[in-house]
Amino acid sequence: MNIISQRGRFCAVCGSAGGPFLDNLCEKCYKKENPLEMKKVDSLKVEICSTCGSLRILGAHTDTQNREEGLEEVIREVARRAILENIDLDSTFQYDFTDNIEESKIMNYGVKEFEINTRIVTKPYEEFSEFEEEFRTRLKMLRSICDDCSKYKSGYFEAILQVRGDNRKLTEKEEEEIEQQIENKMKQYEDARLAYILDFEVDQDGITAQVSTKFLAETLAREIKNFTSGKLTTAYEHKTTSKDGAEVYTNTYLVKLPEFAKGDIVEYERILWVVKNVSDALIKMESLETHEIKKIDRKRVESQASRRNNEIIEREYMLVSVEGQTVIIMAMDNYENIDDNLERVPRNKGVGENIKGFLIEEKNYYIE
Ligand SMILES: [Zn+2]
Numbered sequence: 001m002n003i004i005s006q007r008g009r010f011c012a013v014c015g016s017a018g019g020p021f022l023d024n025l026c027e028k029c030y031k032k033e034n035p036l037e038m039k040k041v042d043s044l045k046v047e048i049c050s051t052c053g054s055l056r057i058l059g060a061h062t063d064t065q066n067r068e069e070g071l072e073e074v075i076r077e078v079a080r081r082a083i084l085e086n087i088d089l090d091s092t093f094q095y096d097f098t099d100n101i102e103e104s105k106i107m108n109y110g111v112k113e114f115e116i117n118t119r120i121v122t123k124p125y126e127e128f129s130e131f132e133e134e135f136r137t138r139l140k141m142l143r144s145i146c147d148d149c150s151k152y153k154s155g156y157f158e159a160i161l162q163v164r165g166d167n168r169k170l171t172e173k174e175e176e177e178i179e180q181q182i183e184n185k186m187k188q189y190e191d192a193r194l195a196y197i198l199d200f201e202v203d204q205d206g207i208t209a210q211v212s213t214k215f216l217a218e219t220l221a222r223e224i225k226n227f228t229s230g231k232l233t234t235a236y237e238h239k240t241t242s243k244d245g246a247e248v249y250t251n252t253y254l255v256k257l258p259e260f261a262k263g264d265i266v267e268y269e270r271i272l273w274v275v276k277n278v279s280d281a282l283i284k285m286e287s288l289e290t291h292e293i294k295k296i297d298r299k300r301v302e303s304q305a306s307r308r309n310n311e312i313i314e315r316e317y318m319l320v321s322v323e324g325q326t327v328i329i330m331a332m333d334n335y336e337n338i339d340d341n342l343e344r345v346p347r348n349k350g351v352g353e354n355i356k357g358f359l360i361e362e363k364n365y366y367i368e
């Protein structure tokens with residue numbers, strides 16, 4: 001500012017001759033007449049869900065569980081952001097905060113309010129030095145139950161997940177594996193909103209679960225389908241009219257596991273096989289007559305083969321001797337010696353080794 005140009009001027013309000021001037025006012029009077037235009041948030045409601053600990057400030061949710069900072073730091077950060085977002089000042093500004101938020105007092109009913117002090121420093125006019133302004137924001141602490149938790153408590157769910165076998169029950173191994181798979185997937189969604197399973201049942205029919213959202217149910221269903229080479233179908237059903245009058249539709253995601261499962265004993269083309277693996281298009285089976293492994297069209301096997309699991313009597317054997325293509329096998333339950341062909345014995349077996357197998361229609365079969 002050029003000193004000479006200021007000469008002979010004085011403030012229109014206080015008469016001071018000390019420049020600089022703007023609109024014929026000295027700095028002090030100008031600042032008084034033109035306070036900074038900004039929005040000072042004077043209070044903020046901080047709702048804390050007493051069930052999950054999530055925060056709601058100005059209608060926006062903040063999950064707290066998956067954050068590394070403590071609740072104190074999260075409240076501070078979210079409140080500061082809300083204050084800054086509202087300031088709406090034309091000039092750029094610097095800020096700092098002080099507050100009295102204390103972790104140990106947050107969940108204490110006795111303390112219902114904290115305070116944040118905000119100091120703003122800005123320089124909107126070239127001519128004048130910086131403006132400085134402070135204001136106080138009250139944080140009103142409220143305990144509430146967030147929407148997710150109240151939905152969970154009221155038993156809200158949008159979808160049913162079903163896992164069934166095609167014309168059969170699930171095997172114990174399948175039940176265990178699928179349960180494990182669901183558990184693993186749910187761990188990935190631990191911190192997601194509205195992700196829960198209300199009711200998980202394993203019974204004769206298979207697996208049935210009430211799942212919070214359609215998205216989650218479909219994600220789980222697809223995962224199981226891919227893992228088992230099953231088929232996924234979705235059914236939409238009209239459920240009920242909820243308390244607030246809205247119609248709630250429940251989707252059912254049904255995964256049907258393949259008709260034949262790994263380990264099944266099936267009869268196909270008049271011999272017995274053990275199922276090794278089932279993919280979308282093929283079934284891999286091992287012949288119990290020759291122990292040759294074949295991949296066969298799945299649809300073909302499903303339409304022509306029959307399951308024999310329920311008719312077999314499990315039995316243990318020992319390979320006693322091999323001579324050319326002839327073997328002697330001993331049944332371990334009654335020490336009966338059986339003459340058989342070498343190709344009917346699993347290929348990796350040596351003399352003296354035990355073999356697991358079964359008896360069906362008075363004929364012995366050797367699996368492994
Ligand atoms: Zn003045």
Ligand SMILES: [Zn+2]
Pocket residue numbers: 049050051052053054145146147148149150
């Ligand atoms: Zn909650």
